[in-house]
Amino acid sequence: MEDYLDWVYMGVMSVFVGGAMKKFLASHISAAPTAVAWLGVTLVVQILWSYSVPAVLGLALLCLVCCLYAARMDPVLPLSAEGKAVFITGCDTGFGKAAARRLDAQGFEVFATVLDLFGEGARDLRKTCSPRLTLLQLDITQPQQVHQALLDTKAKLGLKGLWGLVNNAGVCVNFGDAELSLMSNYRGCMEVNFFGTLNVTKAFLPLLRQSKGRIVTMSSPAGEQPFPCLAAYGASKAALNLFINTLRHELDPWGVKVSTILPSSYKTGQPSNLEYWECQYKSLIHNLSPDLLEEYGEEYIQETKDLFQRHTQTASEDLSPVIHAISEALLSPQPQLRYYAGPGVRFMYFIYSFFPMSVSDKFLQRLFVQKKVTPHALRKENGLTHNNNNNNNINNHVERIEKK
Ligand SMILES: *[C@@H]1O[C@H](CO)[C@@H](O)[C@H](O)[C@H]1NC(C)=O
Secondary structure (H helix, E strand, C coil), rough: CCCHHHHHHHHHHHHHHHHHHHHHHHHHCCHHHHHHHHHHHHHHHHHHCCCCHHHHHHHHHHHHHHHHHHHHHHHCCCCCCCHCCCCCCCCCCCHHHHHHHHHHHHHCCEEEEECCCHHHHHHHHHHCCCCCCEEECCCCHHHHHHHHHHHHHHHHHHHCCCEEEEECCCCCCCCCCCCCHHHHHHHHHHHHHHHHHHHHHHHHHHHHHHHHEEEECCCCCHHHHCCCCCCCHHHHHHHHHCCCCCHHHCCCCHCCCEEEEECCEEEECCCHHHHHHHHHHHHHHCCHHHHHHHHHCCHHHHHHHHHHHHHHHHCCCCCCCHHHHHHHHCCCCCCEEEECCCCCCHHHHHHHCCCHHHHHHHHHHHHHHCCCCCHHHHHHHHHHHHHHHHCHHHCCCCCCHHHC
């Protein structure tokens, strides 16, 4: 009987204490610390119990924890979108387009920027959204256009402030191993994902400070974890993350809240297109130095392309977790600093945060592009080493290989 009560007590305590711990510890980090908090709390309860906590103290503890837990469960009413204006970049396709549509339906006054005012994306938005929505042409790498978009937005807003900036526009000009990626890939990613977003954010900050508004930025787990073959893209998102995180605490006194969205892989924009990777592949083969092409081998690069294409096919099509996160970051009275949106992202961060690098590297390879083909030069070398081990007459073999 006593034993049975022990377990009930432990169970109840760990549920409540764990819930409270989640609120304070884990909400802004990831799912991982939640699990750790629960385990830790169960342990603490066990220890307390073994010292036989006086019943009164136990009860008091339970009450306290219940209160904390209840405070957490208290549904926080979202703010009203009515009369709030948001500016979203990159609305031609993908997250930007879906977010523009959703935020418009919620009652926001949306300023949606597109690369092409006469493209399919812009046409869809015009057709499906309310007259509140304003479409603006903007390539965020062109400071002149950023300036113009700011003027147009200000003119339309009049005295009204801007509530939110959604930094969505981004590119993945990236293909293959870091050594193989062209300088133009690195610069292309930086130009849009970092410098473009930086310029837009700086331009709109005065408006956002005025309204004590929100900045929501689309980042990527690839900006924090070393995904194979995504060095150029990842480095640009890493730079963006650091900039945004710095802004977050600098803007705190101004009352501007800053959130980052970390989506898993989704079918959005060009990279979901098989031909896109075909083009990237051809361009890489064409621009690579003959030495590198020889050492890595064409089969190796071709495999990378196949893996990218396959990965693209398995990416999620339901953008709603991301769109939901954007909306929450704009409307929650206490938005989270980071939103992990989509299948598997939390698990990925769990592995990354709590396992050795060697394990998380393996995990990322398995998850993303797991290469089977060995670079050409390594295959030759391995063949040579193998022969050496089996035969003392090294010169003989070297000679044979050189003759080939
Ligand atoms: C955006 O970039 C351009 C060119 O570098 C610069 O002249 C402009 O001042 C920038 N905008 C802001 C708001 O800093």
